[in-house]
Amino acid sequence: MKLSNTERKIIENSIRDIENFPKPGIVFKDITTLLNDKKAFGVLMNHLYHRYKKYDLEYIAGIDARGFIFGAALAQMLGIGFVPIRKKGKLPYTTIGEKYALEYGVDEIEVHIDAFGEQKGARVLLIDDLIATGGTANAAATLIEQAGAQCVESCFVIGLTFLDGIKKLQEKTDVYTIIEVD
Numbered sequence: 803m804k805l806s807n808t809e810r811k812i813i814e815n816s817i818r819d820i821e822n823f824p825k826p827g828i829v830f831k832d833i834t835t836l837l838n839d840k841k842a843f844g845v846l847m848n849h850l851y852h853r854y855k856k857y858d859l860e861y862i863a864g865i866d867a868r869g870f871i872f873g874a875a876l877a878q879m880l881g882i883g884f885v886p887i888r889k890k891g892k893l894p895y896t897t898i899g900e901k902y903a904l905e906y907g908v909d910e911i912e913v914h915i916d917a918f919g920e921q922k923g924a925r926v927l928l929i930d931d932l933i934a935t936g937g938t939a940n941a942a943a944t945l946i947e948q949a950g951a952q953c954v955e956s957c958f959v960i961g962l963t964f965l966d967g968i969k970k971l972q973e974k975t976d977v978y979t980i981i982e983v984d
């Protein structure tokens with residue numbers, strides 16, 4: 803089901819721009835105001851539910867931390883499991899990890915080794931609030947494959963199209979963004 807222009811505007815208008823956070827020159831897209839707005843949150847989740855109910859998904863994997871909010875809500879609506887992909891050192895059981903480059907230095911995310919069940923090839927949707935350089939999402943998609951599952955699509959509420967993150971991630975999985983910022 804396609805999102806109407808009115809629905810897209812409701813979502814877009816609920817996202818707050820915070821200039822120079824966390825550092826000078828960055829415009830931080832604050833989705834707490836979307837979560838706080840029951841109409842906007844409802845329109846978004848309803849749209850995601852109708853889009854993904856036909857995908858025959860087995861799990862939603864959400865990226866630490868805002869991906870947990872949208873991902874867990876959607877998993878519940880679809881009646882499937884949710885898998886958290888976390889920053890290094892947070893998950894208690896055996897993990898596999900993947901490093902990715904930051905502007906300065908590297909970071910690492912992890913997933914539980916058995917997160918996607920015993921059978922290979924589980925159909926997984928990856929979700930986060932925003933894609934910028936795509937470094938985090940690329941590492942997450944790699945982890946999903948390494949854990950024996952398949953990342954059938956990556957979904958972001960916001961895509962920053964002035965960076966080439968979406969293009970890079972498309973080499974690995976289909977990418978769906980709701981609001982594009984250029």
Ligand code: AMP
Nearest residue numbers: 829830831932933934935936937938939
């Ligand atoms: P990247 O790996 O560069 O695609 O960065 C994506 C991650 O950083 C996501 O988990 C986002 O929540 C966060 N992020 C990056 N840039 C922004 C931004 N301008 N506003 C809000 N979150 C951001």
